[in-house]
Amino acid sequence: MELQTRSKLAVVFVVSAIAAASVWFYFDRILVAHQVADAVAHDRPRGNLSDLYPRWLGARELLLHGRNPYSDDVTMEIQEGYYGRRLDASRPNDPKDQQGFAYPVYVVFLLAPLIGLPFHTVQILFYWALIGLSGLSVWLWLRAVNWRLQTIGMVICAGLVMGSIPAVQGIKLQQLTLLVSALLAGSAACVASGWLFCGGVLLALGTIKPQLAWLLGVWLLIWTLADWRGRRRFLYGFGFMMAVLLAGARVMLRGWVWMFAQSLAQYHRYTQNASVLDQLVPWWRGGQLLALLAVIACLPWLWKSRVAKIDSREFGDAIALLMALTVLIVPMYAPYNQVLLLPAALLLVRDRNVLISKSTAWLLVFVAGALALCWQWITSLALSAVYELVSPAWAISGWKWPFFTTFALPVLVFVLMLELARMRYQRSLIVRQQE
Numbered sequence: 497m498e499l500q501t502r503s504k505l506a507v508v509f510v511v512s513a514i515a516a517a518s519v520w521f522y523f524d525r526i527l528v529a530h531q532v533a534d535a536v537a538h539d540r541p542r543g544n545l546s547d548l549y550p551r552w553l554g555a556r557e558l559l560l561h562g563r564n565p566y567s568d569d570v571t572m573e574i575q576e577g578y579y580g581r582r583l584d585a586s587r588p589n590d591p592k593d594q595q596g597f598a599y600p601v602y603v604v605f606l607l608a609p610l611i612g613l614p615f616h617t618v619q620i621l622f623y624w625a626l627i628g629l630s631g632l633s634v635w636l637w638l639r640a641v642n643w644r645l646q647t648i649g650m651v652i653c654a655g656l657v658m659g660s661i662p663a664v665q666g667i668k669l670q671q672l673t674l675l676v677s678a679l680l681a682g683s684a685a686c687v688a689s690g691w692l693f694c695g696g697v698l699l700a701l702g703t704i705k706p707q708l709a710w711l712l713g714v715w716l717l718i719w720t721l722a723d724w725r726g727r728r729r730f731l732y733g734f735g736f737m738m739a740v741l742l743a744g745a746r747v748m749l750r751g752w753v754w755m756f757a758q759s760l761a762q763y764h765r766y767t768q769n770a771s772v773l774d775q776l777v778p779w780w781r782g783g784q785l786l787a788l789l790a791v792i793a794c795l796p797w798l799w800k801s802r803v804a805k806i807d808s809r810e811f812g813d814a815i816a817l818l819m820a821l822t823v824l825i826v827p828m829y830a831p832y833n834q835v836l837l838l839p840a841a842l843l844l845v846r847d848r849n850v851l852i853s854k855s856t857a858w859l860l861v862f863v864a865g866a867l868a869l870c871w872q873w874i875t876s877l878a879l880s881a882v883y884e885l886v887s888p889a890w891a892i893s894g895w896k897w898p899f900f901t902t903f904a905l906p907v908l909v910f911v912l913m914l915e916l917a918r919m920r921y922q923r924s925l926i927v928r929q930q931e
Contacts, residue, residue: 505648505649505652508652509648509651509652509655512652512655512656512659513655513659514877515656515659515873515876515877516655516656516658516659516660516873517659518659518873518876518877518880519659519660519661519664519872519873519876519898520659520664521876521880521883522876522879522880522898523664523665523668525880525883525888525891526879526880526883526891526892526894526895527895529888529892530892530895533892538589539587539589540589540590540591541579541580541581541583541590541591542579542580543576543577543578543579543580543581544577544578544615544619545578545579545669546578546615546619546669546670547669547670547671547672548618548619548622548670548671548672549574549577549578549615549670550574550578550595550596550597551597551599551603551604551607551672552607552610552611552615552618553565553570553573553574553577553615554566554570554574554597554599554604555603555604555607555608555610555611556611557570557573558601558604558748558749559604559608559611559748560611564749564755565597565601565604565749566596566597566601566752566755566756566758566759570597571594571595571596571597574595574596574597575594575595577615578595579591579595592766592767592768593763593766593767594762594763594766596759596762596763597759598756598759598760598762598763599672599704599705599756600703600704600706600741600745600752600756601745601748601749601752601755601756602704602741602742602744602745603672603704604748605741605744606675606701606704610622619670622670623667623670625675626666626667626670626671626674626675627658627667629674629675629677629678630654630657630658630663630666630667630674630678630835631654631657631658632678632681633657633677633678633681633835633838634650634653634654634657634838635650635654635685636678636681636682636684636685637681637684637685637838637839637842638650638653638842639684639685639688639689640681640684640685640687640688640812640815640839641688641812641813641815641816641839641842641843641846642688642807642808642809642811642812643812643842643843643846653842656873657835657838659873660835660872660873661831661872661876661898661899662831662832662833662834662835662837663832663835665830665831665832666832666835669832671830671832672704672705673705673708673830673832673833673835674832674835675704676702676704676705676708676709677708677835677836677838679698679699679701679702680698680699680702680708680709680712680819680836681838681839682695682698683695683696683698683699683702683712683716684712684815684839686698687716687730687806688806688807688811688812688815689806690806692727692729692730692733693729693730693732693733693736694733695716695730695733696729696730696731696732696733696734696735696736696737697733697734697736697737699712699713699716699734700733700734700736700737700738700741701737701741703738703741707826707827707828708822708826708833708836711818711821711822712815712818712819712822713734715798715802715814715818716730717731717734718799718802719801719802719804719814721802722802722803723803764827769827769828769829770783770827770828770829771783771787771824771825771826771827771828771829772823772824772825772829772902772903772906772907773786773787773790773824773825773907774827774829775829775903776903776907787824787825790821790824790825790910791821791825793914794817794818794821794914797814797817797914797917797918797921798814798817798818800921801813801814801917801921809920810917810920810921812839812843813843813913813916813917813920813921814917815839816839816840816842816843816913816917817840817910817913817914817917819836819837819838819839819840820836820837820840820906820909820910820913820914821910822836823836823837823906823909823910824906824907824910829902829903831899831902834902834905834906837905837906837909840909840910840912840913841869841909843913843916844862844865844909844912844913844916847916847920848862850916850919850920851912851915851916851919854919858915861908861911861912862912864904864908865905865908865909865912867901868901868904868905868908869901869905869909871898871900871901872898872901875894875897875898875900876898878897879891879894879895879897879898882894
């Protein structure tokens with residue numbers, strides 16, 4: 497029996513490794529080839545295209561030369577590196593994203609160790625750091641949701657995550673979302689392990705992308721207040737680190753909050769960013785209405801779970817649901833944000849029998865969610881095979897295929913996670929009543 501189990505695990509390991517490798521092949525040979533050809537055809541500039549570069553250059557100019565990273569002249573210099581030249585409004589095919597420094601100014605403190613290095617060296621270091629953080633986040637989220645997975649299972653999960661479209665896109669673009677995801681995972685893991693002060697510190701660092709951290713932060717604050725004597729160290733850690741960051745930011749650049757708000761407003765104006773729901777229902781503010789309904793649907797259960805103990809499944813459910821809700825309503829639908837779906841995906845895999853045994857309808861929803869998740873690997877593998885065995889041109893022409901479930905996956909994961917959390921809470925109430 498043990499030999500059969502090992503054989504099955506070996507097969508799963510090999511299949512998952514091939515699937516993960518196919519996503520990297522798809523990005524390197526198919527997606528990038530399409531983007532380069534499209535840029536040439538439309539005379540679009542292509543520089544280093546690193547999302548780290550605007551933040552790195554802004555940090556360098558502020559810390560070394562005392563220049564305002566939100567200023568127009570720094571933005572022009574960022575464009576020269578990011579795109580290879582300054583954007584020209586008279587060219588209709590030029591990108592709309594001005595690549596301004598649209599981050600809280602205290603992000604410069606995290607990047608300070610890198611500002612003395614050439615950016616090419618920074619790119620290499622950050623590239624490998626993001627790969628490592630993507631794998632580490634699996635272990636951290638497993639700790640956060642209290643799942644003690646075997647080593648081989650953890651390796652398989654880490655391989656699939658590092659070979660998923662959200663992670664690979666984030667690594668290729670050098671997106672700080674992957675760093676923030678690891679910080680949030682570290683915060684949740686520390687809290688779940690009883691290291692509350694450390695959890696608060698990591699959450700504060702995660703606010704370099706406040707739109708990704710605020711839901712988790714608000715709920716953990718409410719969770720802390722529900723048992724102040726036992727949980728107050730979390731707020732101490734968060735408050736301490738935020739005080740350090742905000743005090744340092746004020747010393748470095750007075751009035752930065754207003755500048756950041758202006759930069760953020762400009763960013764949303766010229767990129768016209770929208771949430772996953774806005775993309776699915778773009779008329780009559782339908783996406784915003786659905787986002788409000790999603791939040792309202794979560795509120796009763798999240799309020800009840802504020803008393804959850806750190807070793808309970810309700811605590812892990814709350815963390816996973818908050819991350820799924822964040823991906824659903826955050827005003828940016830970029831696939832790399834979907835790395836935050838990982839804790840929900842882990843719980844849905846672990847506790848799938850709770851859902852699929854309820855009814856045929858929920859079985860079908862679960863199957864749809866599983867297909868939406870696996871679609872990236874199925875299509876990447878198919879396109880890679882076509883590229884090598886049939887025609888590179890045919891494969892490149894199908895570059896959109898792996899992104900077909902970009903909007904469906906967050907919705908399905910959220911719906912499944914909400915139902916799982918609700919069912920589990922009801923069962924826990926029945927058990928308590930029987931006791």
